[in-house]
Structures are given as C-alpha cells and as structure tokens.
Amino acid sequence: MTHRLDLCYSIERLRQRARRRLPRPVFDFFDGGAEDERTLEANAAAFAGVQLAPHILRDVSRVELSGALVGGPSGLPLAIGPTGAVGFGWRGGDVMLARAAAAAGVPYALSTSATASIEEIAEQAPGRLWFQAYILQDKNRLHELIARADAAGYEALVITADLPVGGKRERDLAHGLAFPMKITPRNFFQFACKPAWSLDMALRRPPAMPSLAGLNAVASDRKAMRSVAGRNYDPAFDLAALARLRDRWRGKLIVKGIVHNEDVEPLVRLGADALVVSNHGGRQLDGGIATLWALPEVVAAAAGRVPVLLDGGVRRGSDIYKALALGAAGVLTGRATLYGVLAGGEAGAAKALAILRDELARTMQLCGTPSLDAIDAGVLRLPRPFPPYGPYAPRQAAARVPELMEEN
Numbered sequence: 001m002t003h004r005l006d007l008c009y010s011i012e013r014l015r016q017r018a019r020r021r022l023p024r025p026v027f028d029f030f031d032g033g034a035e036d037e038r039t040l041e042a043n044a045a046a047f048a049g050v051q052l053a054p055h056i057l058r059d060v061s062r063v064e065l066s067g068a069l070v071g072g073p074s075g076l077p078l079a080i081g082p083t084g085a086v087g088f089g090w091r092g093g094d095v096m097l098a099r100a101a102a103a104a105g106v107p108y109a110l111s112t113s114a115t116a117s118i119e120e121i122a123e124q125a126p127g128r129l130w131f132q133a134y135i136l137q138d139k140n141r142l143h144e145l146i147a148r149a150d151a152a153g154y155e156a157l158v159i160t161a162d163l164p165v166g167g168k169r170e171r172d173l174a175h176g177l178a179f180p181m182k183i184t185p186r187n188f189f190q191f192a193c194k195p196a197w198s199l200d201m202a203l204r205r206p207p208a209m210p211s212l213a214g215l216n217a218v219a220s221d222r223k224a225m226r227s228v229a230g231r232n233y234d235p236a237f238d239l240a241a242l243a244r245l246r247d248r249w250r251g252k253l254i255v256k257g258i259v260h261n262e263d264v265e266p267l268v269r270l271g272a273d274a275l276v277v278s279n280h281g282g283r284q285l286d287g288g289i290a291t292l293w294a295l296p297e298v299v300a301a302a303a304g305r306v307p308v309l310l311d312g313g314v315r316r317g318s319d320i321y322k323a324l325a326l327g328a329a330g331v332l333t334g335r336a337t338l339y340g341v342l343a344g345g346e347a348g349a350a351k352a353l354a355i356l357r358d359e360l361a362r363t364m365q366l367c368g369t370p371s372l373d374a375i376d377a378g379v380l381r382l383p384r385p386f387p388p389y390g391p392y393a394p395r396q397a398a399a400r401v402p403e404l405m406e407e408n
C-alpha cells in the first residue's frame with residue numbers, strides 16, 4: 001500500500017487511485033456535484049484564474065506553516081471539513097481522517113452523517129475536534145447530538161446552513177444510490193468488477209451512520225428526483241432558530257455555507273466565532289458562485305471581527321495560498337483528504353495532508369513569503385474586473401519584509 005501511495009504525489013493522483021479502487025456508484029457519490037456540476041467546476045476554475053507574481057531575493061530558508069486557527073493552534077492553515085458516509089468508501093475512514101488530522105496537528109470536523117459516532121472519534125483521535133450539525137427535523141435528536149458533542153469535549157459546533165433541502169445530484173440518481181448500498185441486477189457488474197471492496201461490504205456488517213440511526217432511510221428516489229442527501233433536514237430553520245441553538249452550545253460556533261456579504265452581519269451579532277465560505281463543494285445549489293470569488297465580499301463584511309475560512313475546490317497548496325492572500329484565515333478540505341482516505345486509509349489521509357503541506361510550503365518559498373503573516377494580496381494577479389462582485393479590501397501582510405539598509 002505504501003508503495004502505491006508513493007506514486008500518489010498529488011491530490012489528483014490520490015483521486016485516480018480512489019477511482020480505481022471503488023465501484024463507480026460509490027466513487028461518483030464522493031466525487032460528484034449537483035445537476036450540471038457547474039459550481040463544482042467553478043470552484044476549481046476560480047483558483048486556476050488567479051495567478052501569482054512572486055517576490056524574489058528574500059530569505060525563505062525557513063518557512064513557518066503553523067499558526068492560530070479559530071482560536072487554537074494548528075499545524076497548517078486548514079482543518080479537515082465534515083464529510084458523510086466515508087466508511088462506505090473505506091471501512092473506518094472517519095476515524096482514520098480524524099487520526100491523520102491529529103497527527104498533523106490540524107482540527108477535524110465530524111459530520112452528522114458520518115459512519116462513526118461522536119464518542120468513537122473522541123476516544124480514538126486525540127486532536128482538536130469540531131462537530132458538524134445538520135439541522136434535523138427531529139429536534140430531540142439534534143439537541144441530544146449537540147449535548148453529546150459537548151460531553152465528549154468537542155471544542156466547536158459547525159452549523160451547515162446551505163442544506164435546507166438536499167441538492168439534486170444526478171450521478172446518484174443515475175445509480176439509484178442508497179446507504180447501505182443495494183446490489184441489483186442493474187448495478188451488479190459495477191460492483192463485481194471491484195471484488196475487494198464488494199466482498200468486504202458483503203461479508204461484514206455494512207457501515208452505519210450512528211447519528212442518523214432510526215431516522216429516514218438515506219436513499220435516493222428517482223421518482224421524487226431526490227438524491228441521497230436532505231430528507232431528514234429542516235427547511236424552516238432560520239436565524240432566530242440559530243440564535244436559540246447558540247444559547248444551547250457553550251463552545252465555539254462556526255457557521256458553514258455562507259457566500260453572501262449581507263448574511264455576515266447577523267451572524268457576527270448572533271455570536272458566531274468563525275464563518276466558512278462554502279457552497280458544499282458544488283453539491284447543493286448548482287449555478288452558485290465559486291467560493292474564491294465570494295470570499296472577498298464576505299471577508300470585507302466580516303471586517304476582521306471573526307475569522308473567515310473557505311472550502312471548495314482546494315486541491316493544491318497554492319490554492320490554500322491564494323485563499324489566504326484573498327483574506328481567508330484558513331481552508332477546510334473536503335474531497336482532497338477524502339480522496340486520500342479512499343485511496344489508502346489512514347496512510348492515504350496522511351498523504352493528502354503531506355501533499356498539501358509540501359505544496360503550500362513550496363509556494364510560500366517560491367513567492368518569497370516565509371510565514372503565513374507575510375502572505376498578502378500584493379502577489380496576486382487577478383482577473384479583471386476584480387472582484388467580479390462586491391467590495392474587496394486587499395489583505396496586507398502582517399509582517400512586511402524590512403527595507404534593506406545601506407551598509408556603506
């Protein structure tokens with residue numbers, strides 16, 4: 001396994017390895033987006049549309065990637081974001097992601113639709129833990145999960161606010177995807193050609209989603225044009241309801257799924273400790289704005305009062321660098337670390353983090369910025385007009401390189 005992972009020197013290589021390992025319906029669940037996947041593509045295209053004009057002749061022999069992230073130390077300016085159903089791609093994958101995060105010294109967010117329980121993660125992964133809550137219609141369950149996360153020592157509650165209803169993920173509809181997966185005459189061949197994965201799922205008990213146990217089945221419904229996500233979630237959840245939830249949680253509150261500057265003020269007032277610019281990796285609203293383009297207006301509206309993180313399309317260390325230069329305090333990984341765990345379990349998750357670390361360090365050195373504080377908007381060459389929408393206050397380096405003194 002290690003040898004095969006050695007050949008994975010980029011996130012894209014990890015993705016290809018995951019694709020070779022998994023039956024097509026399973027890979028497509030992790031890889032796909034909503035409808036025409038325009039937002040999924042737009043997230044990546046936005047990073048590709050920003051160029052860097054590096055500074056030269058600066059001492060970059062030492063580079064510092066660690067710093068504070070959402071009120072705690074982090075080995076990298078990133079956290080592993082919440083992703084559901086991981087165990088269907090690699091048994092035990094949630095714990096492996098959490099352990100890889102702890103080893104890298106970065107926070108890990110456990111999803112409501114994870115295939116591990118709140119307590120299992122807290123027992124097996126010693127790092128900084130965040131619990132991501134979807135707003136379930138069953139409020140007793142929601143409150144129970146939040147209380148359990150508190151009791152298990154999770155430091156932050158992440159409320160994902162961009163999923164009042166599930167997105168229309170057409171790859172899942174095409175496959176008739178359900179959790180646990182059902183092998184039917186139609187999809188038999190797709191599962192049969194991945195015997196290692198299929199035998200493991202067939203011979204052992206299928207993974208479960210413990211936080212959703214006993215709620216609606218997690219299955220797509222072609223007639224209702226509904227893919228796997230969303231049936232348990234509450235479309236009536238609003239700002240007032242979030243304020244009530246805030247009162248129940250004494251830890252940090254992170255609101256994920258914001259792209260509009262007008263949504264910032266009420267969230268800051270309500271007591272959010274951090275915001276995540278996110279469009280759910282293009283899995284919800286198709287046609288939604290790329291997160292990198294939404295970032296400047298959210299950062300401007302937050303005006304330094306709360307840190308703003310970003311996710312969506314981060315596949316390179318240089319993507320993290322660009323997000324920081326546009327004002328993000330850090331990023332969440334979604335598919336980048338998912339591809340890692342799907343390609344090679346815990347070693348694969350660690351490999352994904354190592355790739356991002358190496359690429360970020362290299363980008364910082366090549367741009368003449370040896371610390372995170374030294375990264376600013378001056379190295380960016382942005383498409384014109386920029387930003388395409390909303391206001392923008394270019395990020396200034398916190399620690400500028402001093403002027404050279406004349407020696408004689």
Ligand SMILES: Cc1cc2nc3c(=O)[nH]c(=O)nc-3n(C[C@H](O)[C@H](O)[C@H](O)COP(=O)(O)O)c2cc1C
Binds near residue numbers: 084283332335338
């Ligand atoms: C397979 C998969 C499952 C996800 N499950 C969740 C989830 O349970 N909760 C959540 O808040 N976001 C979930 N997300 C969204 C991610 O947290 C994140 O916003 C997104 O993946 C970022 O985009 P990227 O994958 O392009 O990096 C999921 C994303 C994927 C790809």
